[in-house]
Amino acid sequence: MPLLKLSHLRVSHGRVEALSDVSLVVEAGEIVALLGANGAGKTTTLRTISGLMRPDAGDVAFEGRSLVGLSPEMIVRAGIAHVPEGRRIFSGLTARENVLLGAANRPNLSRHAREAEADEVSALFPEIASFRDTLAWKLSGGQLQMVAVARGLMAKPKLLILDEPSLGLAPLIIQRVFDIIVEIRRRGTTVLLVEQNANMALSIADRGYVLETGRIVTSGCAAALGKNEAIKAAYLGQRAA
Template identity: 60%
Template sequence: MALLELDGVTAGYTAVDALNGISLRVEDGEIVTLLGANGAGKTTTLRTISGLMKPRSGSIRFMGQEIAGASANAIVRLGLSHVPEGRRIFPGLTVRENILLGSSNRGRVPRAELDRDLEAAFGIFPDILKFADSPGWTLSGGQQQMVAVARGLMARPKLLMLDEPSLGLAPIIVQQVFRTIADIRARGTTVLLVEQNAHMALSIADRGYVLETGRLIVEGPPATLLDNEEVRAAYLGGRVTAE
């Protein structure tokens, strides 16, 4: 049984479908990346999985439980955390307070347990520890992205969904972000990654899917996608080779 499985999911914002019957799976312990051009339906896929959008048809199963149409609060309590594009740091809160917000759907949690989880989050992102009591808005873009991911981890997710975590970041910070994603998986959290930087995403992924105008056109391990001429031309900037 897959950790997450979509079967024939259709969804949209207006009368036009942004997703057209997509089916995909994420196995426990994997990093799976979802690639495609702007407007292909990647963000819509994550929003539909996490309950921010309701599917028009199809099935979404998480740990074998049907979650299509469930509320976002109910879904995150099951262990599925969504870090949306744009970081969304609350300017009136400190870095520590922003991160702690991620635990809000866990109910009444003993303070000692929250402190341990917060310490673990700072262990993954040591660069932001010294800013723990600083306003979140004062951090750089890369540091704010670290805060956003740390906040997602405070929900103790079985599956962490990341939407464009490298967007707008300097190349050296992008490399750090992807190393951290690999580390998060190594610590036991499964990852579903939406990313424009296809080369970096495929460098850490176990499998990938390519979306085009709401339809999945190809899937497979990174080597298969890197060797696909259509994928190379459209999303990878021409000829590349797998390392």
Template identity: 50%
Template sequence: MEMQNKKSILKIDHLSVNYGYVRALVDESIEVKQDEIVTLIGSNGAGKTTTLMAVSGLVKKAAGTIIYKSQDITSMPPDKLVKLGIAHVPEGRKIFPQLSVYENLIAGSLGNPKMSKQDVKEQMEYVYQLFPRLKERYRQAGGSLSGGEQQMLAIGRGLMMKPDLIMLDEPSMGLAPKIVEGIFELILKIRDTGKTVLLIEQNASMALSIADRGYVLETGHIRMTGTGQELLTNDDVKKTYLGQ
């Protein structure tokens, strides 16, 4: 299916978010279509994390609307958004360190009350197929895993609620380059199994190389948009974000 014919799953329209007197997002408009990887790139403080928090209902909006699958979710509380099929894997992983890998994954399924025991079992198998290492370590405490394994667990936990849209905030943070490559390969696999991914990433080069489309955020404003490849070869993007 051609990208332009794909259905819109998420549309952020003229969104503004303020933290007191600080304008974190100013008139931001982005669109994410079904089965796409869309990435937001920009320096620290550009408004990337705020965008995900706005979609998840974790920050108050000053203006604008957020539409998910044709439904206005601008003022919807976080627990209802999870039930609609939006998963948010936050920066810093935030796994439950004392719980086992298996228990962390089960906790992820609690976000979707419609899931039967059979659904949970099938979803667990799906996560184990994506992340065989988690299956090997299912009895281990989450806190005893390596950084890369904890990131896999955080993403796996997000997938356990059977989301249509998964939002990933800085999945490569603090990981060795070799591990980062593996995480990005997994993000492609997740997209290829029919999920839509909204990705925030400091590693702009890696993010754009797997993204269908990208947006460049600067101090709360969208400065540029294009396909991943267009942005990768754009001179301004290369100079500012790719160190070239």
């Protein structure tokens, strides 16, 4: 049984159909990349998985259980954490306070345990120690992305959904973020990744799907997609031979 399974998903923004018959699976322990041009439906797919949008048809199943109709809070409790595009960090709180907020779905966690888990999660990002007490509005884009991912991990997810984690970051910071994603998977968390930097995404993913105008047009192992000339021309910024 896949960890996550989308079956014939159809989703609309008002009268505009954003997803048409989208089906995909994510197996436990994988990094799966969801690729496509702007407006292809990638973010809509993620928002539907996390309960922020309701499908018109089809199903989203997690560990064999349908998530359709559940609130975002219930979906987080089921084991899915979503780090959205733009990070959505609370600017008036410190980096540490933002990380701690990630455990809000676990009300029975003691303050001591919450602090200990925040230390454990933050150890993935040694840089956080230097700005943990800094208000978020003062942080750089790379620092904000680290805080956002750490906050997502505080929910103890089985599946971490990342939407454009490299957006607006310098190349060295992008490499650092992708190294962290690999380490997150190594520690046992499955990852579904939407990323405009398709080359980077495929370099760490096991498998990938390509969305075009709301439909899955191709899928396969990441290495094969990276060598596909049509995919390279359309999505990796390279000309087909």
